[in-house]
Amino acid sequence: MPNISQRGVEMPASPIRKLAPLADAAKQRGVHVYHLNIGQPDLPTPRVALDAIRNIDHTVLEYSPSQGYRSYREKLVGYYKKYDINLTADDIIITTGGSEAVLFAFLSCLNPGDEIIVPEPAYANYMAFAISAGAVIRTVTTTIEEGFSLPKVEKFEELINERTKAILICNPNNPTGYLYTRREMNQIRDIVKKYDLYLFSDEVYREFIYTGSPYISACHLEGIEQNVVLIDSVSKRYSECGIRIGALITKNAEVRSAVMKFCQARLSPPLIGQIAAEASLDASEEYARETYDEYVERRKCLIDGLNRIPGVYSPIPMGAFYTVAKLPVDDADKFCAWCLEEFAYEGQTVMMAPASGFYTTPGLGKNEVRVAYVLKKEDLAKALTVLAKALEAYPGRMV
Numbered sequence: 001m002p003n004i005s006q007r008g009v010e011m012p013a014s015p016i017r018k019l020a021p022l023a024d025a026a027k028q029r030g031v032h033v034y035h036l037n038i039g040q041p042d043l044p045t046p047r048v049a050l051d052a053i054r055n056i057d058h059t060v061l062e063y064s065p066s067q068g069y070r071s072y073r074e075k076l077v078g079y080y081k082k083y084d085i086n087l088t089a090d091d092i093i094i095t096t097g098g099s100e101a102v103l104f105a106f107l108s109c110l111n112p113g114d115e116i117i118v119p120e121p122a123y124a125n126y127m128a129f130a131i132s133a134g135a136v137i138r139t140v141t142t143t144i145e146e147g148f149s150l151p152k153v154e155k156f157e158e159l160i161n162e163r164t165k166a167i168l169i170c171n172p173n174n175p176t177g178y179l180y181t182r183r184e185m186n187q188i189r190d191i192v193k194k195y196d197l198y199l200f201s202d203e204v205y206r207e208f209i210y211t212g213s214p215y216i217s218a219c220h221l222e223g224i225e226q227n228v229v230l231i232d233s234v235s236k237r238y239s240e241c242g243i244r245i246g247a248l249i250t251k252n253a254e255v256r257s258a259v260m261k262f263c264q265a266r267l268s269p270p271l272i273g274q275i276a277a278e279a280s281l282d283a284s285e286e287y288a289r290e291t292y293d294e295y296v297e298r299r300k301c302l303i304d305g306l307n308r309i310p311g312v313y314s315p316i317p318m319g320a321f322y323t324v325a326k327l328p329v330d331d332a333d334k335f336c337a338w339c340l341e342e343f344a345y346e347g348q349t350v351m352m353a354p355a356s357g358f359y360t361t362p363g364l365g366k367n368e369v370r371v372a373y374v375l376k377k378e379d380l381a382k383a384l385t386v387l388a389k390a391l392e393a394y395p396g397r398m399v
């Protein structure tokens with residue numbers, strides 16, 4: 001039998017999904033599993049989007065233009081303007097989710113062996129896309145003790161060499177919920193400028209910022225307009241993970257024309273997804289406010305609840321809908337598996353994502369988990385009770 005590729009061997013399994021078989025087995029045993037592990041919003045998709053799908057008046061479900069429908073891209077210009085991001089429709093390429101935007105950014109800007117610097121912990125799929133493109137992720141470590149703030153310039157400079165081609169940030173951050181300050185964004189801008197790097201900026205959580213702090217997009221940074229590639233997605237902001245619509249945005253025409261060749265090869269972004277995404281731009285202010293208010297309350301419920309459990313610590317996340325929490329356990333991977341395999345409290349247990357999967361430096365995140373707050377408040381409260389009981393009963397508890 002022929003061997004599978006080295007790439008196929010190196011491709012990491014999703015740290016978020018790897019416990020899924022244990023969760024399935026728990027459910028088979030009749031245990032209720034609270035999913036604190038996933039980032040799929042449970043709030044309703046805007047009605048206008050659902051209606052647009054119901055009322056599709058195409059006689060042929062055709063390929064759309066490879067860069068996406070012009071009407072949608074033009075309408076997006078107005079959306080970005082509200083965030084003080086000034087674009088033309090030509091700066092925007094519609095992709096099959098933010099995931100494809102990340103992949104096409106890597107494939108278009110990086111040669112095999114080129115290095116990307118990423119603050120860790122980081123969204124785990126960046127690693128998978130880097131492997132797909134033959135690129136190498138190097139990480140600067142952020143720590144829970146410092147609230148996951150950006151490391152100093154020197155930490156970046158220690159990693160920079162002739163193979164360094166890009167910095168990748170996620171802002172607000174998955175998994176930490178951290179929001180980069182103006183000072184930190186300026187620091188990134190200065191490094192990008194000094195070493196002439198690409199700046200890939202994943203801003204799919206921009207709707208979810210809970211403090212008064214300003215949102216500084218990579219597109220706001222002056223002097224590096226040609227270096228910035230923005231990654232975006234409707235998955236989170238409209239609860240539309242399944243329609244697979246994202247965008248790659250850049251003022252750099254050379255990057256756009258390379259990206260377009262990958263877009264042409266995959267022919268078309270989803271047709272029905274674009275119809276829903278375009279309609280979503282007309283979602284009411286009320287929709288946005290209700291969604292936002294719900295996350296504000298869930299965040300409070302989760303973070304207060306976590307910090308009340310003896311030995312548990314979570315910083316207060318400023319954005320997105322995740323936090324990385326420290327648990328009093330020997331090994332969070334083992335603890336998360338144990339919760340699913342061996343523990344239940346009143347017929348219930350919790351599933352969390354061990355944070356080790358979000359770090360590339362071995363050994364980091366050993367006693368940390370990523371917790372998502374995409375459950376109703378009542379369920380979050382129950383899940384917190386179950387977590388507290390699990391930590392009391394866990395044999396590998398550290399005092």
Ligand SMILES: Cc1ncc(COP(=O)(O)O)c(C=O)c1O
Pocket residue numbers: 039096097098099100123170174202204232233234235241244245246
């Ligand atoms: C930080 C970040 N970027 C990109 C994505 C990809 O989202 P999608 O491909 O659904 O647009 C996700 C999904 O969880 C994410 O958390």
